[in-house]
Amino acid sequence: MSIVNNPVKGWQGVPFSSVNINDAFWRPRLEVLKNVTISVCLDQCEQTNRIANFAVAGGLQEGKFEGIYYNDSDVYKVLEGAAYALMTDRDPELEAEIDRIIGLIEAAQEPDGYLCAYFTIEAPERKWTDMEKHEMYNGGHLIEAAVAYYQATGKRRLLDVACRLADHYDALFGPGKRHWAEGHEEIELALVKLFRATGEERYWKLALWLLEERGHGHGVGAIWDKPEWGPAYCQDDVPVRDIREVKGHAVRAMYLYTAMADVALASGDAAYIEALDRVWAHTAERNMYVTGGIGPSQHNEGFTSDYDLPNESAYCETCAAIAMAFWNHRMNLLHGDGKYADLVEREMFNGALAGISLSGDKFFYVNPLASKGEHHRVEWFHTSCCPTNLARFLPAIGQYAYAVTEDGIAINQYMNSETTINAANAAGGGKVQVLQSTAYPWDGRVAITILPEQAGKFAVRLRVPGWCRGYRVSLQGDDRIGGGADTKTDKGYIVLNRHWMPGDTVLLELDMPVEAIRSRPEVEANRGRVAFQRGPVVYCAEGAGNDGLAYDEFALSAGAPFAIEHREELLGGVTALRGQTSEGKACSLTPYYAWDNREAGFMQVWMREAEDRQLYRF
Amino acid sequence: MSIVNNPVKGWQGVPFSSVNINDAFWRPRLEVLKNVTISVCLDQCEQTNRIANFAVAGGLQEGKFEGIYYNDSDVYKVLEGAAYALMTDRDPELEAEIDRIIGLIEAAQEPDGYLCAYFTIEAPERKWTDMEKHEMYNGGHLIEAAVAYYQATGKRRLLDVACRLADHYDALFGPGKRHWAEGHEEIELALVKLFRATGEERYWKLALWLLEERGHGHGVGAIWDKPEWGPAYCQDDVPVRDIREVKGHAVRAMYLYTAMADVALASGDAAYIEALDRVWAHTAERNMYVTGGIGPSQHNEGFTSDYDLPNESAYCETCAAIAMAFWNHRMNLLHGDGKYADLVEREMFNGALAGISLSGDKFFYVNPLASKGEHHRVEWFHTSCCPTNLARFLPAIGQYAYAVTEDGIAINQYMNSETTINAANAAGGGKVQVLQSTAYPWDGRVAITILPEQAGKFAVRLRVPGWCRGYRVSLQGDDRIGGGADTKTDKGYIVLNRHWMPGDTVLLELDMPVEAIRSRPEVEANRGRVAFQRGPVVYCAEGAGNDGLAYDEFALSAGAPFAIEHREELLGGVTALRGQTSEGKACSLTPYYAWDNREAGFMQVWMREAEDRQLYRF
Structure with missing residues (x-):
């Protein structure tokens, strides 16, 4: 057996x-x-x-x-x-x-x-x-x-x-x-x-x-x-x-x-x-x-x-x-x-x-x-x-980045790349070349060109990341395919099940807002605290780049907006979030993965949450 | 007196x-x-x-x-x-x-x-x-x-x-x-x-x-x-x-x-x-x-x-x-x-x-x-x-849309428009023409051209709407002004306090994600319910456009993503949100303001909230 x-x-x-x-x-x-x-x-x-x-x-x-x-x-x-x-x-x-x-x-x-x-x-x-x-x-x-x-x-x-x-x-x-x-x-x-x-x-x-x-x-x-x-x-x-x-x-x-x-x-x-x-x-x-x-x-x-x-x-x-x-x-x-x-x-x-x-x-x-x-x-x-x-x-x-599915291919991770997938289950049973063009993780737009060895019907799955609440998907400029009869979403993927011609290009635009994350209440360490994420990247506050802030002696509001700034010269090229603490001080958040690459100083992912400026609620 | x-x-x-x-x-x-x-x-x-x-x-x-x-x-x-x-x-x-x-x-x-x-x-x-x-x-x-x-x-x-x-x-x-x-x-x-x-x-x-x-x-x-x-x-x-x-x-x-x-x-x-x-x-x-x-x-x-x-x-x-x-x-x-x-x-x-x-x-x-x-x-x-x-x-x-402030002007509401503001407090004390170019409320990008009668230093305030968590602001392509020393945010406004030359153009890009809103817990009517908003627009589910859904007999997940589709032919031109109910049925959300403009049917703003697909939490 x-x-x-x-x-x-x-x-x-x-x-x-x-x-x-x-x-x-x-x-x-x-x-x-x-x-x-x-x-x-x-x-x-x-x-x-x-x-x-x-x-x-x-x-x-x-x-x-x-x-x-x-x-x-x-x-x-x-x-x-x-x-x-x-x-x-x-x-x-x-x-x-x-x-x-x-x-x-x-x-x-x-x-x-x-x-x-x-x-x-x-x-x-x-x-x-x-x-x-x-x-x-x-x-x-x-x-x-x-x-x-x-x-x-x-x-x-x-x-x-x-x-x-x-x-x-x-x-x-x-x-x-x-x-x-x-x-x-x-x-x-x-x-x-x-x-x-x-x-x-x-x-x-x-x-x-x-x-x-x-x-x-x-x-x-x-x-x-x-x-x-x-x-x-x-x-x-x-x-x-x-x-x-x-x-x-x-x-x-x-x-x-x-x-x-x-x-x-x-x-x-x-x-x-x-x-x-x-x-x-x-x-x-x-x-x-x-x-x-x-x-x-x-x-x-x-x-x-x-x-x-x-x-x-x-x-x-x-x-x-x-x-x-x-x-x-x-x-x-x-x-x-x-x-x-x-x-x-x-x-x-x-x-x-x-x-x-x-x-x-x-x-x-x-x-x-x-x-x-x-x-x-x-x-x-x-x-x-x-x-x-x-x-x-x-x-x-x-x-x-990729996987072969029962009925085609899946794009799991977004990165500028080229691959040829042996998609045995795809119609035509042949190879499918895939080109991804994107500035991920700093930008949610991904252009995907599908080049099957033979044109045919198969499914291309595009992952909608869990942090994403809204996306646009268009094929050669037709922005309706996202909701058209030929698409659906399934287990976190947009499923584009259609007849693919070599060179068909899908533009996927994932909304990539700053997300204020609150921990589940059972986590004692994070009570009254908030963390920030944008796209897949979790941010932190570091002493470096935050003159005037001291460890845990500042607070941020979950509702306050950040200026989103891509800075090529910073930490190998990062998108930084610039905001203000509730104490009115300038504050710069940078990706957690890049911490401790500048002068020594404090670092926090979960920061004290300031109450929002008195705001309406429903 | x-x-x-x-x-x-x-x-x-x-x-x-x-x-x-x-x-x-x-x-x-x-x-x-x-x-x-x-x-x-x-x-x-x-x-x-x-x-x-x-x-x-x-x-x-x-x-x-x-x-x-x-x-x-x-x-x-x-x-x-x-x-x-x-x-x-x-x-x-x-x-x-x-x-x-x-x-x-x-x-x-x-x-x-x-x-x-x-x-x-x-x-x-x-x-x-x-x-x-x-x-x-x-x-x-x-x-x-x-x-x-x-x-x-x-x-x-x-x-x-x-x-x-x-x-x-x-x-x-x-x-x-x-x-x-x-x-x-x-x-x-x-x-x-x-x-x-x-x-x-x-x-x-x-x-x-x-x-x-x-x-x-x-x-x-x-x-x-x-x-x-x-x-x-x-x-x-x-x-x-x-x-x-x-x-x-x-x-x-x-x-x-x-x-x-x-x-x-x-x-x-x-x-x-x-x-x-x-x-x-x-x-x-x-x-x-x-x-x-x-x-x-x-x-x-x-x-x-x-x-x-x-x-x-x-x-x-x-x-x-x-x-x-x-x-x-x-x-x-x-x-x-x-x-x-x-x-x-x-x-x-x-x-x-x-x-x-x-x-x-x-x-x-x-x-x-x-x-x-x-x-x-x-x-x-x-x-x-x-x-x-x-x-x-x-x-x-x-x-x-506009107001005159102590030290300049404020842009309060975003709409494609032209105006000339008598900004008595602005440096130069003169008139400031303002041009706004935008596809608001469907898109968060707003190009603002400032044409002061006389060049001079004054403050232009740009409202960051309460629903917005991240923005980019750039001046003539310099995407750093948002965090530069010459800007700050104050009571919900980006303050651009600088020397303005006629024709200076600010590009404001407001992230406009779909937001799943939960009511405060005291509101009994909304317990276990979720509403959706994108930018300033609150959405609803209507019977019209939602064949197969019945009043309050479906549920939506707060975490599920929507396909964002701008449809010029629908309801005078709206951005619709296409998603799926937890029952796996297609669901289209359209702006609340436009409801009851099609055939009679149900309408709901607060919908039953489905539990997310089993997901990680922190």
């Missing part, structure tokens, strides 16, 4: 490598990512002996393991990001460096396929004795890097290492073999990727088995030195089908749900889908910051209780925001519902993007929503998962 | 006759007003013997008084409207007809100046015996018509009638003479107008005395056949300086506050200003519909208790909405605060405008916010104050 027995009639992602981004917002970031971020991350991996650990494990050099047992993963994540960067920009020098590192990794792999530098060097006798020691977590990241590098270059060397490792797991674990529920999820989603890249169903089955292992009392359980967190910390408290609430370590939880969504997409397992829907609602409605940040507590790097969303002490690990995007992308494919793509967007422009400096060489691990001025990005961390997660998240951003 | 002893440093209105409106929204309405509405109102006044009553009173023909004692006022109000129309479009035929009617009015005036056809014909012995019988109310409307006709044509004949009448009042009433507090206010604001037109301070003093008469127990008191309403029905319950709450008959209350604001503007009397501020807040925050409608009850044509704002049975007399505009225009001048101009705008595009059909020949007296389909405009009423109020309100709409 194939496990892929009852696939959901969901959507399919597109390979991001097929999306050419020439966007004023994203293109400079991708350049910095490739030219600065990947390079500094590789340097750090070198300097901290993260790379050397492989050489030591492989017997290529003398020494001890340096750092912590999950350090292998950082190297893998940079390789994954470098592979993505290479897909769009081949670079022989970078490729040679990666090949060198791959050689070390290959050397570190033991003859039976085992690969984890820490255990090989320091504690071979303790292999597979502690599910919380990230052996498979490391392996998962190796697999993701290997698939990416294979897709980027066609080179199988790292992929072969990954397959040997996966085969080793498969030999040790599975039905009738040893139990295992990895303390830090990652391997599960990686094995699905490996299945897709190789066609080997064993990998898929192992992913499913690993998911099903959880919550039965023979998995990782509670961490020995943190018994008070219980098995929920590692999502080992209930079987995955019974998950109702988001719990524990935020990144782990998100990686778990991502893998569950991958499985649900292919298996159609209703219990998985129901569990995901429940836990999504619980996460998105009660346990998420306006920035998309999740996991308020430093204590467990994760969730606490519903509506506990403090601002200054918000942990909001960058990795958790990135993982929210991973999960929500899968949920969007699973349900064909724009509300999930909304959250991908929220992370892209806020929670995840804040993790990296405009210069590309400094990073936040922790992303508070308020700071008195002492929180700054740094170059590296002892546990440096966040920089390396950014290094692989950002260069792959194009994959979120 | 001059009564005009301590004028508030407020703003000054501009004569609407100086405002040339060439606006796609207003111009066709002004044409219909002049060519249809004034003509049908004059015909109705003829057919119902409202005009003949004057001839009978003047002994020019035999007969009895026909109709009701306040019918004179309808004739005066049409004359006032005709005069406004003549100011911008001279029309010898119309003018001759008015002159003929003026001859009859003149004939009806008694030798001592008394003028009120009902009493002259039917009950001369009962003159000045019942303050509720509208003798001075009629007189007030005569005065307003006389001033308008004098300004339009330079002809003094009707103005002389008005002055003789005012002199007659002044001879009978005032300090040391007889007490009088007119049951239906109107004379007070009219006497201020007469003072301004003639310079005669006596008229002003009489207006002030009439205001001060109220609330001392020797005024109109309770109406004899409606003792249960008490003296508050006619605003005779407290001295005007002690007014705290809006009470009684809505039109009467508004006319009173309008006169009080006129007095406060010139006298600077702090007690008047405080009373007005109190009662404004009480009206606008607790006793006003989203349409700007006021006075929920048919019973007393007026106010009941706070937050009592039922929709189907909403009375919302057209005259009251018009009078709200009158009052708020004065409040705007008094305080230089855009929140009052916001309400003028709300009446212009909603509460008042709904009173007239697109064809200009049918009228609402009562303006509910919900109807099962039995409420329709008609050609005339026994008490026909509303058609004749529309006939004088709409042709004078230009006066609300």
Whole structure:
């Protein structure tokens, strides 16, 4: 029996490598990512002996393991990001460096396929004795890097290492073999990727088995030195089908749900889908910051209780925001519902993007929503998962822009780009080239040119972001198609189901007003406060650019208007909001993602709400 | 001692006759007003013997008084409207007809100046015996018509009638003479107008005395056949300086506050200003519909208790909405605060405008916010104050567009127009021509060209409407002036205080998103309901254009987006909002002011609110 027995009639992602981004917002970031971020991350991996650990494990050099047992993963994540960067920009020098590192990794792999530098060097006798020691977590990241590098270059060397490792797991674990529920999820989603890249169903089955292992009392359980967190910390408290609430370590939880969504997409397992829907609602409605940040507590790097969303002490690990995007992308494919793509967007422009400096060489691990001025990005961390997660998240951003639907294509994210989508379900069954022209996220107008290989009837879905209350859609200047009989909206998408001719151009104009956001009343930290968003971008007040304002000693009115000013010279080019505080002082709001890129000073997303000037009400 | 002893440093209105409106929204309405509405109102006044009553009173023909004692006022109000129309479009035929009617009015005036056809014909012995019988109310409307006709044509004949009448009042009433507090206010604001037109301070003093008469127990008191309403029905319950709450008959209350604001503007009397501020807040925050409608009850044509704002049975007399505009225009001048101009705008595009059909020949007296389909405009009423109020309100709409401020000019209402403002306070002290180019209210872009007679420094204030959360303002393409050091916002206005050269052009772009409005929770009628507004225009769902929807049997989500479609062929050219109900049915919202201009059917402003599709919250 194939496990892929009852696939959901969901959507399919597109390979991001097929999306050419020439966007004023994203293109400079991708350049910095490739030219600065990947390079500094590789340097750090070198300097901290993260790379050397492989050489030591492989017997290529003398020494001890340096750092912590999950350090292998950082190297893998940079390789994954470098592979993505290479897909769009081949670079022989970078490729040679990666090949060198791959050689070390290959050397570190033991003859039976085992690969984890820490255990090989320091504690071979303790292999597979502690599910919380990230052996498979490391392996998962190796697999993701290997698939990416294979897709980027066609080179199988790292992929072969990954397959040997996966085969080793498969030999040790599975039905009738040893139990295992990895303390830090990652391997599960990686094995699905490996299945897709190789066609080997064993990998898929192992992913499913690993998911099903959880919550039965023979998995990782509670961490020995943190018994008070219980098995929920590692999502080992209930079987995955019974998950109702988001719990524990935020990144782990998100990686778990991502893998569950991958499985649900292919298996159609209703219990998985129901569990995901429940836990999504619980996460998105009660346990998420306006920035998309999740996991308020430093204590467990994760969730606490519903509506506990403090601002200054918000942990909001960058990795958790990135993982929210991973999960929500899968949920969007699973349900064909724009509300999930909304959250991908929220992370892209806020929670995840804040993790990296405009210069590309400094990073936040922790992303508070308020700071008195002492929180700054740094170059590296002892546990440096966040920089390396950014290094692989950002260069792959194009994959979120499009999807293939049952009856055509969907445009999920707006960015100046070109792609050719293999729209097997579209009439004509052929390829559809799509050109997007837009100044998003600063402007809501998007011109979309559809160039099907063959003219034919199919549906083009355009996401109407959740923040948008009004839009105009016109085809070649006919502004009536939005309401014409040939269109409807469905789950957050305008559906243009019609006969498409090559070169047909849709102009989508999304109203992009400033929105004053009030938190739900249960969130104590935000009572009497207001935040501002324009389009997908959440704004903040920073000390920088706000001379005369002091932390939390000013108030803004939800009803007061802002002057909207696009300033190319500011923070890499941002649209700033200029207004006045209730104390009559000038106030400039700038995008949250860009904070801490000027001189040190306070920052606030949720600001004291001033009463409106006495106004009429109904 | 001059009564005009301590004028508030407020703003000054501009004569609407100086405002040339060439606006796609207003111009066709002004044409219909002049060519249809004034003509049908004059015909109705003829057919119902409202005009003949004057001839009978003047002994020019035999007969009895026909109709009701306040019918004179309808004739005066049409004359006032005709005069406004003549100011911008001279029309010898119309003018001759008015002159003929003026001859009859003149004939009806008694030798001592008394003028009120009902009493002259039917009950001369009962003159000045019942303050509720509208003798001075009629007189007030005569005065307003006389001033308008004098300004339009330079002809003094009707103005002389008005002055003789005012002199007659002044001879009978005032300090040391007889007490009088007119049951239906109107004379007070009219006497201020007469003072301004003639310079005669006596008229002003009489207006002030009439205001001060109220609330001392020797005024109109309770109406004899409606003792249960008490003296508050006619605003005779407290001295005007002690007014705290809006009470009684809505039109009467508004006319009173309008006169009080006129007095406060010139006298600077702090007690008047405080009373007005109190009662404004009480009206606008607790006793006003989203349409700007006021006075929920048919019973007393007026106010009941706070937050009592039922929709189907909403009375919302057209005259009251018009009078709200009158009052708020004065409040705007008094305080230089855009929140009052916001309400003028709300009446212009909603509460008042709904009173007239697109064809200009049918009228609402009562303006509910919900109807099962039995409420329709008609050609005339026994008490026909509303058609004749529309006939004088709409042709004078230009006066609300501009004001003269202490340090320059203010642009209060946006409409395609040209005007020359005598900006005595502007640097250079000269005239400033202003050109506005806009497709308001359907589009928020307004190009404003400033042509001062002499270049110089002065302030141009641009109102940011209360519904607007974000704007761009640029000068000759410099999009930075909005936040530049030379600009600020003040009481709802962008203040551009700079050296103006002839031809300087400001582009103001007001974000004009669809806004989902929830009522304050105290309003029981609107609990669980949502209304929609875009820019200044409040929308409704009508049976017409919504096949398949039934009254109150559908729900809309506040978060769902609408397709925004401008449809020139629909309802005289409107921007419609196309969306879907929570039941998945297509739904079209159209402007409230345009309802009941298609086939009969239901109408709702406040619609059942559907829960959003499960969405994230913070």
